[in-house]
Amino acid sequence: MSTFAVVVFPGSNCDHDAYHAMKHVLGQEARFVWHKESSLDGADAVILPGGFSYGDYLRSGAIARFSPIMGEVARFAAAGGPVLGICNGFQVLLEAGLLPGGMRRNRRLKFICEHVHLRVEQTDTPFTRLAARGRVLRIPIAHGEGNYYADPETVAALEANRQIIFRYTAPDGSRDEAWNVNGSTAAIAGLCNAARNVVGMMPHPERACEAALGSEDGRVILESAVVALAAAAAGGVEQRAAAAQP
Amino acid sequence: MIDQQTIEAHGLTADEYQRVLEILGREPNLTELGIFSVMWSEHCSYKSSRLHLRKLPTRGPRVLQGPGENAGAVDIGDGLAAVFKIESHNHPSFIEPYQGAATGVGGIIRDIFTMGARPVALLDSLRFGSLDEPHTRRIAEGVVAGIAGYGNSIGIPTVGGEVAFDESYAGNPLVNVFCLGIAGADALILGRAEGAGNAVYYVGAKTGRDGIHGATMASAEFDEKSEEKRPNVQVGDPFFEKLLLEACLEVMRTDALVGIQDMGAAGLTCSTCEMGARGGSGIEIDVRRVPQRESGMTPYEIMLSESQERMLFIVRPGREAEVERIFEKWDLHAVRIGQVTGDGLLRVRDGGALVAEIPAKALADEAPLYDRPASPPADLPRRQALDPGALEPPPPAEALAALLSSPQIASKRWVYRQYDHMVRTNTVVPAGMGAGVVRVKGTGRALAFAVDGNGRYCYLDPYRGAQLAVAEAARNVACAGAVPIGATNCLNFGNPERPDIMWQLARAIDGIADACRALEIPVTGGNVSLYNETDGEAVHPTPVLGVVGVIEDARRVLGRTFRRAGAAVVLLGDATPELGGSEYLKRVHGLVRGQPPALDLERERALQRLVAGAAADALIESAHDCAEGGLAVTLAECCFQSGGIGVDAAISEPSGGGDRGAAAAALFGESASRVVVSVADGREGDLLARAAEAGVGALPIGRSGGDRYRLAVGGTTMIDAAVAELERVWERGLARYFEDEAA
Amino acid sequence: MKATVFVTLKPSILDPQGKTITEALHTLGYGSVRDVRQGKYFELDVDAADAEQARALAATVADKLLANPVIESYRVDVEG
Amino acid sequence: MKATVFVTLKPSILDPQGKTITEALHTLGYGSVRDVRQGKYFELDVDAADAEQARALAATVADKLLANPVIESYRVDVEG
Numbered sequence A: 001m002s003t004f005a006v007v008v009f010p011g012s013n014c015d016h017d018a019y020h021a022m023k024h025v026l027g028q029e030a031r032f033v034w035h036k037e038s039s040l041d042g043a044d045a046v047i048l049p050g051g052f053s054y055g056d057y058l059r060s061g062a063i064a065r066f067s068p069i070m071g072e073v074a075r076f077a078a079a080g081g082p083v084l085g086i087c088n089g090f091q092v093l094l095e096a097g098l099l100p101g102g103m104r105r106n107r108r109l110k111f112i113c114e115h116v117h118l119r120v121e122q123t124d125t126p127f128t129r130l131a132a133r134g135r136v137l138r139i140p141i142a143h144g145e146g147n148y149y150a151d152p153e154t155v156a157a158l159e160a161n162r163q164i165i166f167r168y169t170a171p172d173g174s175r176d177e178a179w180n181v182n183g184s185t186a187a188i189a190g191l192c193n194a195a196r197n198v199v200g201m202m203p204h205p206e207r208a209c210e211a212a213l214g215s216e217d218g219r220v221i222l223e224s225a226v227v228a229l230a231a232a233a234a235g236g237v238e239q240r241a242a243a244a245q246p
Numbered sequence B: 001m002i003d004q005q006t007i008e009a010h011g012l013t014a015d016e017y018q019r020v021l022e023i024l025g026r027e028p029n030l031t032e033l034g035i036f037s038v039m040w041s042e043h044c045s046y047k048s049s050r051l052h053l054r055k056l057p058t059r060g061p062r063v064l065q066g067p068g069e070n071a072g073a074v075d076i077g078d079g080l081a082a083v084f085k086i087e088s089h090n091h092p093s094f095i096e097p098y099q100g101a102a103t104g105v106g107g108i109i110r111d112i113f114t115m116g117a118r119p120v121a122l123l124d125s126l127r128f129g130s131l132d133e134p135h136t137r138r139i140a141e142g143v144v145a146g147i148a149g150y151g152n153s154i155g156i157p158t159v160g161g162e163v164a165f166d167e168s169y170a171g172n173p174l175v176n177v178f179c180l181g182i183a184g185a186d187a188l189i190l191g192r193a194e195g196a197g198n199a200v201y202y203v204g205a206k207t208g209r210d211g212i213h214g215a216t217m218a219s220a221e222f223d224e225k226s227e228e229k230r231p232n233v234q235v236g237d238p239f240f241e242k243l244l245l246e247a248c249l250e251v252m253r254t255d256a257l258v259g260i261q262d263m264g265a266a267g268l269t270c271s272t273c274e275m276g277a278r279g280g281s282g283i284e285i286d287v288r289r290v291p292q293r294e295s296g297m298t299p300y301e302i303m304l305s306e307s308q309e310r311m312l313f314i315v316r317p318g319r320e321a322e323v324e325r326i327f328e329k330w331d332l333h334a335v336r337i338g339q340v341t342g343d344g345l346l347r348v349r350d351g352g353a354l355v356a357e358i359p360a361k362a363l364a365d366e367a368p369l370y371d372r373p374a375s376p377p378a379d380l381p382r383r384q385a386l387d388p389g390a391l392e393p394p395p396p397a398e399a400l401a402a403l404l405s406s407p408q409i410a411s412k413r414w415v416y417r418q419y420d421h422m423v424r425t426n427t428v429v430p431a432g433m434g435a436g437v438v439r440v441k442g443t444g445r446a447l448a449f450a451v452d453g454n455g456r457y458c459y460l461d462p463y464r465g466a467q468l469a470v471a472e473a474a475r476n477v478a479c480a481g482a483v484p485i486g487a488t489n490c491l492n493f494g495n496p497e498r499p500d501i502m503w504q505l506a507r508a509i510d511g512i513a514d515a516c517r518a519l520e521i522p523v524t525g526g527n528v529s530l531y532n533e534t535d536g537e538a539v540h541p542t543p544v545l546g547v548v549g550v551i552e553d554a555r556r557v558l559g560r561t562f563r564r565a566g567a568a569v570v571l572l573g574d575a576t577p578e579l580g581g582s583e584y585l586k587r588v589h590g591l592v593r594g595q596p597p598a599l600d601l602e603r604e605r606a607l608q609r610l611v612a613g614a615a616a617d618a619l620i621e622s623a624h625d626c627a628e629g630g631l632a633v634t635l636a637e638c639c640f641q642s643g644g645i646g647v648d649a650a651i652s653e654p655s656g657g658g659d660r661g662a663a664a665a666a667l668f669g670e671s672a673s674r675v676v677v678s679v680a681d682g683r684e685g686d687l688l689a690r691a692a693e694a695g696v697g698a699l700p701i702g703r704s705g706g707d708r709y710r711l712a713v714g715g716t717t718m719i720d721a722a723v724a725e726l727e728r729v730w731e732r733g734l735a736r737y738f739e740d741e742a743a
Numbered sequence C, D: 001m002k003a004t005v006f007v008t009l010k011p012s013i014l015d016p017q018g019k020t021i022t023e024a025l026h027t028l029g030y031g032s033v034r035d036v037r038q039g040k041y042f043e044l045d046v047d048a049a050d051a052e053q054a055r056a057l058a059a060t061v062a063d064k065l066l067a068n069p070v071i072e073s074y075r076v077d078v079e080g
């Protein structure tokens, strides 16, 4: 069993959801880590959950990146540890410079909460290794500032390095600007860093892990991490970084 | 000295001022006058409604806390309580839609966590004028964004609600918000100050000059002068309230508190005096110690400020440091501002100076009580007169399209899409699919709740209209598979000093009382919002009912849409041909006339039990109550959001004979106590047998399936249309006012 | 022609954004920033004959849409 | 001393807020407002010996927190 650290910023509000999914749905060890702490205490993976970390009146994630725990998260990521930023967690990763790009308000400015369709673009990350490439997942979004932006050179680099992990698509997986729900550059819904161990995504996989909630498509993302960690553990702790490689 | 003008400016009548003199045994100073004026405002004292509210049934085996505290509570099993209440923020939302609605959400959430409950869901009940008016669209946009802005940020899902449109709300929208929380049944925390010498603490946002006289504003009708009162609007800070919420819940787990109360309307005044009065003790505070956001605030201003996100609490002796530490963890500073005393007085100091001294109990409990004159509006007979035979009905398919595209009936997706309705991962019925339903983690149960009200019905007959609101809210909950166990209400009316309005209010309360008694649903609290008028024009009388129900087995939860093709469709309940007060009359004939639908509470109760029981035993797969738009609209809504499942249904010739008015009534009449269900495979016989046993009419009317909507009356096909086509009309009906097709 | 509309919350109104930023800056060690208030501004590119007309248009638009006079006040600047 | 920091999205980046406002204004009949871009500004009340120091402090704070250099640019004004 692996231990997932769920970081709690004062305005996090999907922390309990991530915890519930990891612990009660997937049967893993899960632990809350208060943002003022400076240790991840041996966790195997880190989840930065959704919410409004500091009210996010200025910019989503802008203040959270200065929380004491973020230094530790950066070190953990640099050492190859798997980190998943969901929604606000993704925004925090962008603000912290752990992932490239930035967020604007949604194209139509309104907050949007609904199920969307995501196409899995790459599978060689700890959070997608169980998914088939091209598979379309139905997972909810809930954000007002999820309109991802990166300049053309950055996008070209992301494409070249295969760092775009999820895209908003039509239900059949075809790309169509009408289904790019928030107006993101290149319909990007999620991406990873160059080392592929840090993944940020706007949709909420933890909200799509139980049939009672309307979709189980998010499980493949969280289960991928469980399998990746198990594989890494089997291969020796030092090789945790290798978890990212399929 | 206090002169006549000052007394009037504080909204106190001569008689009321006389009573102040009697209570004090002397003249009040200005601070004291201010304190009396807010405590005795309609908003805080319920002086016009209290007498009538006593008629509501408030007791029941499951009731843990009835009216009088910050919120009511009912036992939901497993040692847990559902804590819930509804609040209005009508006036502020007209002045500043975003912030008015947002702070309304903040206020009701505080009421819930003050009771020691973790808030788990919100519902909103909204009324606006006609969307053809640009100003109304702006108000609607702002209100919805404000509810979203606050609820989404603090992380409490808005899982449902209702919204309706009528010209009577153009200058006075209604914004009612319901919140439900879950607490340990034996861990409810009450708002009382006890134990002389115990410390009184203030925690939360600093006090500014916000909303001074907000409570009196909410008690006076709008006129041109209200423009000047505008700076009283407050800005909400959901992030700060989130800190307050988490910190308070953490403190409450320690049993270090004696009592806690949020500072809502009338701020520090109301919270100190009510806590003192409830605890039968006195309370003394020093306004100098109150954290202040602005400089130069007077004791008067500090006592009357309505700054948001503030709480007052009493700590057990010796536990102060522990409590302060928890607040520090959340970056909040709890400040000791006074202590509980034994002399029954509310005493306010400004450093060394005594600035107010008032008997707390008299201030809180001896507020004036009015039995205001009431008489029905002169034009009531004209309102209730309707001759359906004189109407020239359009072809049914056209009428259906008109109804589906009415913003009143159309999909509310434009609204709930802006609300995070999924956070906390408990929402087991998707938004827009019926009542709000959340599971209770750690138990097998779920809770269902709905808010309902129909101002048009109440305008035509407040007594029956209010009963219908109770029945519909409870029926919506039953349609989710739940047994209703408690209710709350928000009474939105005009100026009670007018006998016709007072009559509406009294009749509506009678209606709620009788309906709740018959349906055995105790009322555990509520809110009264009066003076909802602009330039002498009152809104339609609008009691909004919130009903909470329990589903023993969360896996048996139902939504309103068909789940598969080939299911038998059964109409439960009986229709009487009637069109009074219907959306059809309004939409198609431009009339608000007639008698609202008849209601037999015994039959209603039998129907609700039947539906909840059939759901629990998995006899049915979906249930949707027939409400606005009648059977024709209800059937269409069963098809919508189902992935395009159609229906083929037929009902018999209406009893009124062959005239076209009778056909319209059969299709679009809003007869109460009816539910359309789709039946589990092979269980139709069981369902019909049970219905017969319960004395509930049950009419198999057709089957789900195909991609068309077909409805025949007396052998004649009235409507035959592609579901996709109807659904598109319904999807755009509200959204078209706010966004172009592409969005 | 360019007109800029500056919108701020009226001085007595709580500014949660400014407050949160101030607190964050203090935590980060910038105690010498005593207070922050946040506002928004709008750069309008307008068709106008002269500065006066541009100013008038910007003010109308501010009244109508950009500012809510209940809690906000605004100021118009015209350049050139 | 007062320093003001103005933050906008970089010119090359589509500004959804500005675009929505422009469209709303056109719908309301203000076609002569050709384009709108929205920004935010921060009025800082700072402890500083002189204007230069205030400007430097404001710039530091803008770099650190008030602006996100990936998508935004900023400008500092010091008054007095």
Ligand SMILES: Nc1ncnc2c1ncn2[C@@H]1O[C@H](COP(=O)(O)OP(=O)(O)O)[C@@H](O)[C@H]1O
Pocket (backbone or CB within 6 Å): B124, B125, B126, B158, B159, B160, B161, B162, B163, B408, B409, B412, B415, B416, B431, B432, B433, B434, B435, B436, B452, B476, B625, B627, B628
């Ligand atoms: N203001 C609102 N906020 C959230 N959800 C809403 C709102 N208005 C309507 N809904 C949702 O849309 C659906 C249809 O609402 P309504 O037509 O009032 O249903 P019903 O006829 O069953 O009472 C319900 O699920 C309701 O919760």
Ligand SMILES: [Mg+2]
Pocket (backbone or CB within 6 Å): B162, B451, B452, B627
């Ligand atoms: Mg309804």
